[in-house]
Amino acid sequence: MVTLYGVYRSRASRNIWALMELELAWSLKPVIQAYRLEAQGIDPLHPEAPFNTRTAEFLRLSPAGAIPVMEDAGLVLSESLAINLYLARKAGGPFAPKDAREEALMVQWALYGATAIETPALEISFAYARGEAASETGEARITTAVAQLQRPLKALEAHLSSHSHMVGGRFTVADINMAEILRYAQPHDALMGQFPRVKGWLELCQSRAAFREMWETRNAEPA
Ligand SMILES: N[C@@H](CCC(=O)N[C@@H](CS)C(=O)NCC(=O)O)C(=O)O
Known part of the structure; x- marks a missing residue:
């Protein structure tokens, strides 16, 4: 257990x-x-x-x-x-890596998400969650975060233009790891709109029953 x-x-x-x-x-x-x-x-x-x-x-x-x-x-x-x-x-x-090669790619994407995407994405999440997105400070923070996210999101957009998923052509743990990092940037429509493949893939991941169940319970938890 x-x-x-x-x-x-x-x-x-x-x-x-x-x-x-x-x-x-x-x-x-x-x-x-x-x-x-x-x-x-x-x-x-x-x-x-x-x-x-x-x-x-x-x-x-x-x-x-x-x-x-x-x-x-x-x-x-x-x-x-x-x-x-x-x-x-x-x-x-199928959710797990099937061999050392897939495992290496899953680790690669997890590290890329954690090091290149998570911190600026969290800035966006905090600005929206605290209701500061429209304030001068909030807007400035979001502008900086959006600039920092351009390169990694371009890389993801390019990857998802020739791959249906992060690794192995199927939904795996690598998709959850990246989707949960990108979720922090999701409230900023202007950013997501720039990267339609990333947006579509993220929404597909979040349409899964397990995500919806987690999300419903999360939203019921006191903020
Ligand atoms: N890189 C760590 C980050 C863990 C982390 O920062 N967790 C936050 C909550 S999401 C926390 O526990 N903060 C505790 C605190 O600041 O008191 C991970 O992915 O698990």
């Missing part, structure tokens, strides 16, 4: 989506981000604070103090993209 530590409103969403696709037995141990408690005026270190990323018991499991963390038969793993690659290998089947 896989235990996932986190909440739906976090990068744990990508692991939950994968777990649902793979139909693995799993349970969620709620751990909320400390910064979200602070934003509500709650001291994360208060003895009655909800279990959070600064709770001593969680820090023993994850010294980095970040969610998600996964535990499976004694293996403790952090980094959401690595967790998904592990889950796919554990379950096997």
